[in-house]
Amino acid sequence: MGLFGITIPEEYGGAGMSYFIYGLAMQELERGDSGLRSMASVQNSLVMYPIFRYGSEEQKKKWLPLLASGEKIGCYGLTEPDHGSDPGGMETKAEKINGGWRLNGTKMWITNGTIADVAVVWAKTEQGIRGFLVEKGTPGFTANKVKGKFSLRASDTGELVFDDCEIPEENQLPLAQGLRAPLSCLNEARYGIAWGAMGAAMACYEEALDYAKNRKQFGKPIAGFQLVQEKLVEMLNEITKGTLLNFQVGRLKDQGKAKFYHISLAKRNNVFHALQIARSARSILAANGITDEYQTIRHMMNLESVFTYEGTHDIHTLIVGESITGIGAFR
Ligand SMILES: Cc1cc2nc3c(=O)[nH]c(=O)nc-3n(C[C@H](O)[C@H](O)[C@H](O)COP(=O)(O)OP(=O)(O)OC[C@H]3O[C@@H](n4cnc5c(N)ncnc54)[C@H](O)[C@@H]3O)c2cc1C
Incomplete structure (x- = not known):
């Protein structure tokens, strides 16, 4: 498509x-x-x-x-079992060898991890953090599926293990130098997440509105009760604001003016409100809302991951906080 x-x-x-x-x-x-x-x-x-x-x-x-x-699918390995919010602490190492690099380490929670044909992998070298392309089937590279997820069940999540995995020199990304490179990629993805979260929120809002108009209690549609209307109005309110935020960040991005903190503000706001909207919609659907006959609880569970990945809600608070005060509060 x-x-x-x-x-x-x-x-x-x-x-x-x-x-x-x-x-x-x-x-x-x-x-x-x-x-x-x-x-x-x-x-x-x-x-x-x-x-x-x-x-x-x-x-x-x-x-x-x-x-x-789509002939080839990729994944992105930055997070490690012991280094999530602080990727600069990564332990995966790339050691220079004759004609290439030898990788050792583990990446965790990697979307598309077990289905990817190529992994963009970030590792520490003697010159700092560098990016590498590791192809599926390279000796020493294995990908294991993360099982038992209640969230993002339609998405593949894997663990990437590098055990003396040797890759040729031409698989290093030549222009990626330091932690700024992987962070710049996250910025791109977070921009899309800010938009995406509003899509999930719209689906929940529309389902809850439709349900409220058709479900009758005390002799009338529940949409006729003030408390239910307030929930629906709050949903529409936040979707409208979040969408306008996306429009503006989108315009700035197309003009080359979007800063990372604009994108953090949008990701933080929109995912937070999408999750609130999903929870509120689920409450309108009540008992029916806990089943997979309706989509709301699936969105709600998914949004728990979206709240955490690509920088948790807390981390985006700190990014915006640093940008407005000039004081970093990460550590
Ligand atoms: C479904 C899914 C898919 C993912 N896909 C990918 C992927 O494709 N590639 C990839 O590289 N990673 C991926 N991730 C990893 C994701 O980016 C990390 O989970 C995320 O960065 C948080 O790291 P953590 O889970 O280790 O939490 P931690 O960093 O351990 O954080 C734990 C808690 O402490 C809080 N915290 C941490 N530091 C601070 C601080 N300084 N101040 C205040 N609070 C703090 C956090 O907000 C959080 O609430 C994925 C995760 C999930 C769940």
Whole structure:
């Protein structure tokens, strides 16, 4: 459907479209399911973007068209079992060897992890953090499925293990230097998440509104009770504000003026309110709302992951807090 590589130039197989369009696409995918949007976010923002921004011309020509068409799927390995909010503490190491690099370490909670053909992996070298492309089937690289998730069940989540995994020199992303590189990719993905969360919220709102108009108690539709109306109005209120926030950040992004803290503000606000909306919608659906006959509880459970990944709600609070006070409160 052309949903991979939306902002990547057409010469590399992308759609060459605006960030505004990218945002709308993420909104509509997440109206279906956050897992679907997660897959598209990773492919667009965390795999194609780093290859486009930090890759060599050969890497771009080799990978971008295949990723745009969906013939190849990618994943992004930054988080580790012991380093989530603080990725700079990563322990995965890349050691220089003759003609390439040797990787050792573990990445955790990796979306598309077990289905990916190529992993963008971040590791510490003697020169600081660097990015690498590790192809499926490389000796020493294994991916294990994370099982038992109550959230994002439609999305593949994996653990990537590198045990003396040797990759050729040409698989290093030549322009990615330091922690700024992986953080810049997260910024791209967070932008799409801010839009996506509103899509999930819209789905919950529409389902709750429809249900409230049809469900009768005390002889009339529950939509006729003031308390239910207040819940619906609050939902519409926050969806309207969150969507306008997305419109403005989208315009800024297309003008090259969106700062990382604008995107943190949007991700933080929109995911928080989407989760509140999902919970409120679930309360209107009451007993019916706990079953999978309705979509609301699925969105609600999904949004718990969205609240945590790509920088938790707390971390985005600290990012915005630092930007307005000039004082970092991370540690
Ligand atoms: C379904 C799913 C998919 C994911 N996909 C990917 C992926 O594709 N690639 C990838 O690299 N990662 C991925 N992640 C990982 C995700 O980005 C991390 O889970 C997230 O960054 C939080 O890290 P953590 O879970 O280790 O929590 P921790 O960092 O251990 O945080 C625990 C709690 O402490 C709080 N906290 C931490 N530091 C501070 C502080 N300084 N001040 C105040 N509070 C603080 C946090 O807000 C949180 O509430 C995924 C996660 C999930 C759940």
